[in-house]
Amino acid sequence: MTTDHPNHVQICAQVRANPNFQRLTRQRSLLAWSLSAVVLAVYYSFIMVVAFAPAWLHLPMYDGSHLSLGMPIGVAIxxxxxxxxxxxxxTANTRFDALSAQILQETRA
Structure with a gap:
């Protein structure tokens, strides 16, 4: 990436060295990986039920019901x-954006 600004490398280094930037990247990464793990675990668990116990998903919600357990489980997922x-x-629009604005303000100062 090229830029016409002569201090671009210095500004980037200053931002990377900022403790708030390091905190921002750590928090954002932790949240993104945690939420990804939850979604993957839920989807993987559902696929395992489909593969190994499909009859369980066909059970009616209650006696006489035409709605099986699989439908509300799918909607819940x-x-x-x-x-x-x-x-x-x-979280990104409140905490992460505020921290980003603070980092930018500290960098410009």
């Missing part, structure tokens, strides 16, 4: 994914 995404977006 989708809702969980949406909620975790919303949590990440909220």
């Amino acid at each position: 989708i809702l969980l994914s949406w909620l975790l995404t919303a949590w990440y977006v909220h």
Whole structure:
């Protein structure tokens, strides 16, 4: 990446050395990996049930029901994914953006 700004390398080094930047990258990474692990574990568990106990998903919700257990479980997995995404977006828009703005302000000073 080339730039016309002569201090670009110095500014990047200054940002990387900032303790708030290091904290930001650590927190963002931890949250992203944690949420990814939760989603993967849930999806993998569902696929394992489909592979090894598919009859369990065909059980009716209650006696006389035409709705099987698989439907609400599938909906719950989708809702969980949406909620975790919303949590990440909220955290990024509040805590991470505020920390990024602070880092930029410290770099310009």
